[in-house]
Amino acid sequence: MKVTVFSQISIDGKLTLGNGGSSKGLFQRFNDEDMRFIHKFRGEVDAIMVGRNTIVTDDPQLTNRYEAERNPIRIIPTTSLDFPVSAKVLSSPEHTIIATTESARDHHMVDQIRAQGKEVVFVGADKVDFQLLFPLLEARGINHIMVEGGGQLNWQVFNLDLVDEIILMQLPIIIGGSDTTTLTDGEGYQDIALTKSFKLHTFEERSNYNLLHFTRELELQRAH
Numbered sequence: 001m002k003v004t005v006f007s008q009i010s011i012d013g014k015l016t017l018g019n020g021g022s023s024k025g026l027f028q029r030f031n032d033e034d035m036r037f038i039h040k041f042r043g044e045v046d047a048i049m050v051g052r053n054t055i056v057t058d059d060p061q062l063t064n065r066y067e068a069e070r071n072p073i074r075i076i077p078t079t080s081l082d083f084p085v086s087a088k089v090l091s092s093p094e095h096t097i098i099a100t101t102e103s104a105r106d107h108h109m110v111d112q113i114r115a116q117g118k119e120v121v122f123v124g125a126d127k128v129d130f131q132l133l134f135p136l137l138e139a140r141g142i143n144h145i146m147v148e149g150g151g152q153l154n155w156q157v158f159n160l161d162l163v164d165e166i167i168l169m170q171l172p173i174i175i176g177g178s179d180t181t182t183l184t185d186g187e188g189y190q191d192i193a194l195t196k197s198f199k200l201h202t203f204e205e206r207s208n209y210n211l212l213h214f215t216r217e218l219e220l221q222r223a224h
């Protein structure tokens with residue numbers, strides 16, 4: 001399965017304005033054409049995944065609002081199932097899969113989510129195991145997934161070496177803030193040998209932002 005990390009970031013790699021803030025502030029810098037680009041990309045993938053915190057802070061719909069009938073399946077990993085049933089990913093009609101753990105089998109939200117017509121899958125004991133989840137999704141015909149953050153989720157997919165490409169819509173701004181979510185958070189690496197290498201595939205200067213497309217260096221090495 002192809003995995004694309006897709007994100008709107010600042011020059012300093014921040015995903016939001018302030019710790020725990022919604023990323024909607026950043027979106028003030030994007031025009032209709034930019035939004036169309038994001039939504040059309042959603043139309044090209046089979047699934048889109050964001051972490052539970054993003055559901056809580058942004059309450060995104062995660063649909064393709066520019067093209068009919070081209071919506072990705074929405075996938076939300078969570079251990080706590082701590083989000084409201086009014087969340088748009090549950091209350092809008094498009095397909096949603098909540099991926100949670102065995103420890104959440106008896107959680108009251110499981111029935112509520114199912115009652116909203118959405119799916120719940122149990123993958124992993126204490127955390128959702130992406131190395132099990134991704135093949136499971138692939139077996140269901142999901143061949144390309146877009147991971148849209150936030151930083152905690154992104155860290156895990158990078159750390160597990162699951163990412164094939166990164167597409168960044170980089171706004172030419174500095175946000176700052178040591179607690180502000182970045183493209184990847186998590187524990188990070190202290191050893192250069194452990195860091196993940198990507199190669200700049202294309203760069204495009206657009207009117208509001210820079211479009212950066214990176215591919216996994218390992219993939220290139222394998223191809224030669």
Ligand SMILES: NC(=O)c1ccc[n+]([C@@H]2O[C@H](COP(=O)([O-])OP(=O)(O)OC[C@H]3O[C@@H](n4cnc5c(N)ncnc54)[C@H](OP(=O)(O)O)[C@@H]3O)[C@@H](O)[C@H]2O)c1
Pocket residue numbers: 006007008009014015016019020021022023024026050051052053054055057058077078079080081082100126127128129130148149150151152153154156181185
């Ligand atoms: N600019 C952008 O493109 C963009 C895009 C998306 C988000 N954002 C911003 O990013 C911020 C949120 O990012 P964040 O790093 O705090 O959180 P996040 O990555 O959105 O969500 C983290 C949560 O997802 C769940 N999760 C992730 N991996 C899991 C796993 N393997 N198993 C079980 N659950 C898992 C956990 O929920 P539980 O606690 O339930 O276990 C975890 O606490 C928000 O401010 C949002 O606005 C920006």
